[in-house]
Structures are given as structure tokens and as C-alpha cells.
Amino acid sequence: MRIYVPGDAAAKALGADEVAEAIRAEADKRGVAIEVIRNGSRGMVWLEPLVEVQTGIGRVAFGMVQAADVASLFEAGWGEHKLALGLTEDLPWMKMQTRLTFARCGVIDPLCLEDYEAHGGFVGLHKAIAMAPEAIVQEVLDSGLRGRGGAGFPTGIKWKTVAGAAASQKYIVCNADEGDSGTFADRMIMEGDPFTLIEGMTIAGLAVGATRGYVYMRSEYPDAIRVMEQAVLIARDHGLLGPSVMGSGRAFDMEIRTGAGAYVCGEETSLLNSLEGKRGVVRAKPPLPALEGFLGKPTVVNNVISLASVPVIFEKGAAYYKDFGLGRSRGTIPLQIAGNVKHGGLFEVAFGMTLGDIVDNLAGGTATGRPVKAVQVGGPLGAYFPRALFNTQFCYEEFAGAEGLVGHAGLVVFDDTVDMLKQARFAMEFCAIESCGKCTPCRIGAVRGMETVDRIARGDAAAIPLLTDLCATMKAGSLCALGGFTPYPVMSALTHFPDDFAPLKEAAE
Amino acid sequence: MRVETGEVTARLQDILAAHEGLEGPLLPILHAVQESFGYVPQDALPLIAANLNLSRAEVHGVMSFYHDFREQPQGRHVLKLCRAEACQSMGGDALAERVKHRLGIDWHQTTPDGAVTLEPVFCLGLCACAPAALVDGRVVGRVDETRLEALLTEVRA
Ligand SMILES: Cc1cc2nc3c(=O)[nH]c(=O)nc-3n(C[C@H](O)[C@H](O)[C@H](O)COP(=O)(O)O)c2cc1C
Numbered sequence: 001m002r003i004y005v006p007g008d009a010a011a012k013a014l015g016a017d018e019v020a021e022a023i024r025a026e027a028d029k030r031g032v033a034i035e036v037i038r039n040g041s042r043g044m045v046w047l048e049p050l051v052e053v054q055t056g057i058g059r060v061a062f063g064m065v066q067a068a069d070v071a072s073l074f075e076a077g078w079g080e081h082k083l084a085l086g087l088t089e090d091l092p093w094m095k096m097q098t099r100l101t102f103a104r105c106g107v108i109d110p111l112c113l114e115d116y117e118a119h120g121g122f123v124g125l126h127k128a129i130a131m132a133p134e135a136i137v138q139e140v141l142d143s144g145l146r147g148r149g150g151a152g153f154p155t156g157i158k159w160k161t162v163a164g165a166a167a168s169q170k171y172i173v174c175n176a177d178e179g180d181s182g183t184f185a186d187r188m189i190m191e192g193d194p195f196t197l198i199e200g201m202t203i204a205g206l207a208v209g210a211t212r213g214y215v216y217m218r219s220e221y222p223d224a225i226r227v228m229e230q231a232v233l234i235a236r237d238h239g240l241l242g243p244s245v246m247g248s249g250r251a252f253d254m255e256i257r258t259g260a261g262a263y264v265c266g267e268e269t270s271l272l273n274s275l276e277g278k279r280g281v282v283r284a285k286p287p288l289p290a291l292e293g294f295l296g297k298p299t300v301v302n303n304v305i306s307l308a309s310v311p312v313i314f315e316k317g318a319a320y321y322k323d324f325g326l327g328r329s330r331g332t333i334p335l336q337i338a339g340n341v342k343h344g345g346l347f348e349v350a351f352g353m354t355l356g357d358i359v360d361n362l363a364g365g366t367a368t369g370r371p372v373k374a375v376q377v378g379g380p381l382g383a384y385f386p387r388a389l390f391n392t393q394f395c396y397e398e399f400a401g402a403e404g405l406v407g408h409a410g411l412v413v414f415d416d417t418v419d420m421l422k423q424a425r426f427a428m429e430f431c432a433i434e435s436c437g438k439c440t441p442c443r444i445g446a447v448r449g450m451e452t453v454d455r456i457a458r459g460d461a462a463a464i465p466l467l468t469d470l471c472a473t474m475k476a477g478s479l480c481a482l483g484g485f486t487p488y489p490v491m492s493a494l495t496h497f498p499d500d501f502a503p504l505k506e507a508a509e
Numbered sequence: 510m511r512v513e514t515g516e517v518t519a520r521l522q523d524i525l526a527a528h529e530g531l532e533g534p535l536l537p538i539l540h541a542v543q544e545s546f547g548y549v550p551q552d553a554l555p556l557i558a559a560n561l562n563l564s565r566a567e568v569h570g571v572m573s574f575y576h577d578f579r580e581q582p583q584g585r586h587v588l589k590l591c592r593a594e595a596c597q598s599m600g601g602d603a604l605a606e607r608v609k610h611r612l613g614i615d616w617h618q619t620t621p622d623g624a625v626t627l628e629p630v631f632c633l634g635l636c637a638c639a640p641a642a643l644v645d646g647r648v649v650g651r652v653d654e655t656r657l658e659a660l661l662t663e664v665r666a
């Protein structure tokens with residue numbers, strides 16, 4: 001009997017290791033031969049640990065399994081049981097998705113190359129190896145893929161710049177710093193399907209003529225770091241990385257590096273400084289990292305999901321990928337539904353769903369059962385959306401039009417007990433803690449911002465225009481989006497939730 | 510526990526040798542030093558600086574930029590609680606206050622008996638099972654009453 005118990009960090013955080021242990025012990029006790037596979041997560045985090053059993057008709061799921069349930073599950077022969085959910089693939093959450101980037105995540109054994117290949121792995125790389133570098137870049141351009149790290153810059157254009165730069169050495173740097181609250185797509189794919197990222201980075205290397213890559217991972221992800229390190233060793237052992245990738249005669253290899261707890265190191269130039277062993281201070285642009293990046297050499301810096309989406313683009317073709325989506329937001333986006341929600345997790349879907357559909361239908365409202373008050377989209381630098389804006393479609397341009405951002409596609413839902421003044425203050429506090437210190441509007445402005453919000457909290461009406469001015473200064477005068485975008489959560493809180501700002505409430509009454 | 514200078518020098522030689530030839534070796538070295546000693550002893554800085562052709566001030570400047578690197582040893586256990594938005598939405602602030610109260614310490618402090626250090630962290634990627642914590646590198650999600658009690662018992666041991 002083959003039993004899948006996710007090894008994903010969220011599943012572990014809810015008891016998956018204990019469940020796996022209990023399953024092994026119970027099987028031993030009963031003399032049942034089993035094979036336990038520690039797969040990635042299917043993304044239904046509210047059902048974790050989600051245990052699956054392989055049957056003749058497919059994989060059958062059991063949700064929220066705890067170690068104490070294991071004996072009764074064996075007793076029931078892993079059939080009818082109060083935790084049984086039916087076939088995994090038939091669950092609405094699975095059926096409603098378009099899983100392209102995450103097609104294998106949760107399905108395969110993350111570190112088994114045979115399993116990876118049996119599920120379409122390396123088809124894209126094989127195709128890319130047979131293509132000229134310019135054709136590889138063109139394919140990515142044609143797919144319409146835009147950076148999933150937050151800025152939404154067209155990936156193909158970035159690659160073209162690096163490909164066109166003449167240099168003795170070029171680099172592919174994967175940004176796996178995933179610091180935004182409410183996001184875990186990078187973590188999930190690295191834990192659940194690490195070879196996809198390796199394959200994507202290798203294709204990037206072939207496209208631009210880079211022979212070395214780095215994955216810069218945040219230290220807060222010990223599990224993902226372990227999986228990625230093992231995956232690189234396995235890939236190297238099998239000749240997928242090294243002097244001749246898959247016998248192609250072209251070299252590409254990579255290293256895993258760990259950050260040290262600085263949010264700003266997710267900003268690409270700060271990341272490059274950190275990778276070089278410097279303070280993670282943001283660099284002025286130009287020069288673009290594409291021309292003068294790591295150690296001054298032309299460098300592709302891409303988010304995990306951008307790179308992990310490349311293999312499927314080559315496997316299925318650019319046109320197939322581009323066919324999904326809306327307007328200038330092409331392909332799929334892994335929504336990360338988090339915070340106070342009934343159904344939290346990862347849901348990959350074509351761009352274009354409305355925020356309301358996501359929050360009310362997918363997430364199923366709040367975990368506490370109270371009304372939804374606000375949704376922060378795009379991490380700590382993203383705007384808070386009120387219900388009045390729930391018709392906003394999940395696309396780069398539509399969100400920008402609503403004074404917000406898609407960011408890394410994390411959504412954090414709050415119920416009506418949230419105090420939006422407190423959230424505005426936190427945004428300033430976070431900026432103050434994480435500022436790299438290079439520019440005054442961010443370094444000093446964030447501290448002034450906290451003080452100003454405190455004045456508003458004490459009922460000082462004159463502090464409101466001060467806060468608005470301060471936000472305008474930070475937006476206009478900051479070198480990077482930490483200082484530049486902190487006004488989004490602050491101003492959206494102030495604009496959409498005036499009742500939480502005492503002087504505004506009094507003025508209205 | 511603090512480590513003697515002689516011991517620092519000895520272990521540093523091995524760490525520096527193991528990082529020979531890396532591009533941008535300083536962060537990996539600092540991580541390795543912290544892994545080995547539990548903190549970054551100040552005695553290690555001149556050795557690292559000399560090895561990388563940097564000044565001691567430069568190495569210190571890098572070390573002090575990052576929240577992860579510590580100049581002091583920590584408690585026997587390290588409890589990291591997430592302070593970020595998704596955890597806030599699920600009562601993370603109240604949870605943090607309770608933990609501080611129960612342990613009698615504030616952020617970045619260690620209990621007088623050296624049992625546990627409390628650190629804030631901004632997101633563990635466990636935002637769909639908030640509030641979340643990291644105990645000695647082990648992830649814990651949906652920290653409710655029961656899980657909190659189990660955690661406190663564990664770290665106070
Ligand atoms: C303060 C700050 C933090 C950022 N954090 C991340 C991050 O954690 N991961 C990421 O991929 N991009 C992050 N970015 C965006 C990067 O600067 C950059 O746009 C991205 O890595 C480019 O890759 P992409 O084009 O594939 O998105 C951050 C930007 C800023 C200003």
C-alpha cells in the first residue's frame with residue numbers, strides 16, 4: 001500500500017511528521033506492507049495533514065489527519081471513515097484550478113527524478129537544448145510571462161538584455177527570499193517540486209549564456225533549504241547540472257545560498273549585494289542587474305515562480321500558456337489565500353478572477369465566521385481592499401488601477417475585529433525595522449510615520465494631512481519599493497476605513 | 510556559553526578552509542560560524558577579515574546589517590513567533606503578548622535560567638495556518654491554546 005503524507009512545512013506545522021510516524025508504527029504492528037511517500041502539499045492547507053492512499057481508481061484523500069486517527073484509519077482499511085474526502089482530483093478546490101506551474105506539486109515524490117520525469121519533467125529542457133538561445137528567449141517573450149516577484153516585468157525582455165550583453169561570465173540568480181506576509185508559493189514549489197526550479201534556471205542559463213546560478217533563499221525556510229540542497233546534489237549526480245547538461249555539451253551549475261533575515265534583501269540589487277557578502281543595501285539603477293549584476297556581471301534575477309513556470313511553457317508551448325489570462329496578464333498565477341480564512345492555501349488559476357470571488361467563494365469567508373473587513377493583497381507593501389473594491393479583477397493593471405498591487409499574489413484576509421489604524425502603524429513600523437537605510441524618506445519617514453499615526457490615534461486631526469504628505473514624500477523620494485510602496489497599505493487604510501481613524505470618524509459624525 | 514579565543518581560532522581555520530573558492534563567501538562563513546558556536550564570537554571577526562582581505566569594521570558592518578547574526582549566545586531553545594500580517598489576522602499579537610507574559614521576557618530576550626530566547630520573525634510562509642511559530646527550527650502552525658501550552662512546556666525544559 002502506498003500512502004502519501006506531505007513533507008511540506010505547512011503540513012508539518014500541523015502534525016504531518018507525527019502522522020507519518022504513527023502510520024509506519026501502526027503498519028508495523030499490523031504487519032501491513034506500506035510505502036510512505038513524503039510528497040509536497042496539494043495546496044489545501046486547511047485540510048493538512050492531507051493523507052492520500054493510492055487505489056485502483058486514483059488517490060483517495062483523508063483530511064486533517066492527526067496521529068490519534070491513524071489506528072482507526074487502518075481499522076477502516078483506509079475506506080469509509082469520518083476523515084475521508086473521496087478522490088483528491090475530484091475535490092472542488094483541485095478541479096477548479098489550472099495547475100501549470102504547480103502541476104506536479106503534491107503529486108510526486110519531490111526528490112525522485114523518475115517520478116519527476118514520469119510527470120512531464122525535463123520535457124521542456126529537452127526542447128530548449130535543441131533550440132538556439134535566441135529562440136529560447138523568443139519563446140519566453142511569446143508566452144507573455146511577467147515576473148511573479150512583484151514588479152511584473154516581462155521575463156523575456158530581461159533575458160534578452162542579458163543574452164545581448166557580452167561578458168566572460170553571466171549569472172542566473174533566483175530570488176527565493178519570499179518575505180511577503182501571506183505568500184508561500186515559492187516555499188511550496190521548492191519543497192514539493194524542486195527539480196522544476198532547477199529545470200527553469202537551467203533553461204534560463206541556456207537562453208542567456210550563463211553557466212552559473214544561485215538560489216538566494218530566506219533563512220526562515222529551513223525545510224525548503226534542505227530540499228533544494230538535496231535536489232541540487234541529485235541533479236548534479238545525474239548529469240543534469242554540471243559541465244554538460246544532459247550531455248548537451250553546455251555547462252550549467254548552481255548553488256543554494258541562505259539569506260540572514262533581512263526583508264529588503266528580496267529587492268534584487270540588495271539581494272545581489274548580500275550574495276556578494278556585503279550589507280544588503282539597495283543599489284541605484286542604472287546600471288541594471290541585467291548588465292551589471294552579481295560581481296558586476298550580466299545577471300538574470302528572477303523570482304522562483306517566474307523560473308518554475310518556464311519548464312511548462314516549453315513543455316506545452318508559449319501559445320498554450322499565453323492563452324490563459326486577461327489583458328496584459330497572461331498565463332496563470334498561484335493565489336496564496338491566507339490569514340483569517342476558512343479555506344486557506346494555494347490556488348493556481350488564470351489571471352482575471354475577481355477579488356470577491358476569491359475571498360467569498362474560494363476562501364469561504366473568515367475562519368472566525370465574522371464578516372470580512374479588509375484584504376491585504378501583495379504583502380506588507382500592498383494595499384488593503386474593502387468590500388467595495390471586491391469587483392477588482394486579479395491582474396497587474398486592474399490592481400494598479402485600484403491603487404493596489406498584485407505583488408507576489410498573497411491575499412491576507414481580516415475580519416471585522418481588525419483595527420485599520422493599527423495596521424497602518426504596523427506598515428510604518430515594518431518599514432522602519434527593515435529599511436536598508438540608504439534614503440531619508442524611508443529611513444526617517446517610516447519612524448515619523450509611526451509617530452504621526454500615534455498622534456491620530458490620540459485624536460489629533462492635524463496629523464492626518466501630515467500623514468498624507470509624508471506618504472507622498474515617501475512614494476516620490478524613495479529609491480526602492482520598501483519606502484516607495486509602504487504608503488499603499490497606509491493610505492488604503494486611511495482612505496477606505498476612515499472610521500478607524502478617530503478624528504475622521506468624529507468629522508463624519 | 511561563550512567560547513575561548515583559542516577554540517575560536519582553531520575552529521575558524523576549518524570553517525574558512527571549507528569556504529575557500531566561493532564567490533561571495535562572507536554570508537556562508539558567518540552562517541557556518543554561528544552554526545558552530547551558536548553565535549558569532551567577536552574574536553572571529555579579525556580572522557574572517559584577514560582571510561577575505563577586508564577590514565574588521567567591514568565584517569562587523571555586514572554582520573550587524575542582518576537580523577539573524579548574534580553577538581551573544583542564545584538560550585537553550587529559541588522560540589520565534591511570527592509578527593506579520595497573516596498571523597496578526599488570526600490573533601498573533603495577543604498570542605505574542607501571552608507568550609511574553611508567560612516567559613517574563615520581551616522580544617530578543619532570554620529567560621534568566623537560559624532556557625529560552627524569544628525572537629520575532631516576519632512570516633514563516635505558514636500564513637494559511639496562522640498564527641505560526643518556529644521552535645529550534647521546527648515549524649508549528651495554528652498555535653492555539655493546546656499547542657501554546659505544549660510549546661511553553663517544551664521550551665522551558
Ligand atoms: C523591499 C522589496 C522586497 C522584495 N522582495 C522580493 C522577494 O522576496 N521575492 C522576489 O521574487 N522579489 C522581491 N522583490 C522584487 C525584486 O526586486 C525583483 O523585482 C524580482 O526579484 C524580479 O524577478 P521577477 O521579474 O521574476 O519577478 C522585492 C522588491 C522590494 C522592493
Ligand code: SF4
Pocket residue numbers: 264282434435436437438439440442443478479480481482483484
Ligand atoms: S526606500 Fe528604504 S529600503 Fe529602499 S533603498 Fe531607500 S532606505 Fe533602502
Ligand code: FES
Pocket residue numbers: 111112113114115
Ligand atoms: S528515488 Fe526515484 S530516481 Fe532516485
Ligand code: FES
Pocket residue numbers: 181182183591592593594595596597631632633634635636639640641
Ligand atoms: S504571516 Fe505569519 S507565517 Fe506568514
